[in-house]
Amino acid sequence: RKEVEQDPGPFNVPEGATVAFNCTYSNSASQSFFWYRQDCRKEPKLLMSVYSSGNEDGRFTAQLNRASQYISLLIRDSKLSDSATYLCVVIHQAGTALIFGKGTTLSVSS
């Protein structure tokens, strides 16, 4: 079973749309959760950490459900510049290594 699973997409949406990505993780001992963004052939960049109570950063909202081992990312009012691959990332309790999902590709068109 994959440690972090994501729907690969692609999600093709028009500008202004709201889009949601989901992620599940297999290790119940995972303690830290993140969404990273990766542009084509570039390095991953931290988008936001995900907290148990849910958190928002501008147009981006992240949710965590520990009981279901499920993480989500909601992007409102999509911009062309949001086109990228979104990576769900966890850290296991014992370490600091980032465990990445394969990513969900988003394409926003005008």
Add this chain to the structure above:
Amino acid sequence: EPEVTQTPSHQVTQMGQEVILRCVPISNHLYFYWYRQILGQKVEFLVSFYNNEISEKSEIFDDQFSVERPDGSNFTLKIRSTKLEDSAMYFCASREVKKTQNQPQHFGDGTRLSIL
């Protein structure tokens, strides 16, 4: 803004040769990492390094691989006797040392390694 720098940006090497990938982490960071990403696949953790020793490593990080901090600024990944399947983008990352795991890891822009 300080950043992690990696050299070279692209390395082409014959199979069986040794290769050294170099990284300069952010200056006040003390935790260092190597990740790799094979084309079309996910980013995979290789190794973390703290206090001059390996703190974690994955199954991928076998005897073929080694890491070193040869001086106060560089952090290197050596791959001995490279194989075709070592072709990938290799990312270095660093982070501050604080007690919370949520300290962000800052990534370099990677070295593309091509094994012929």
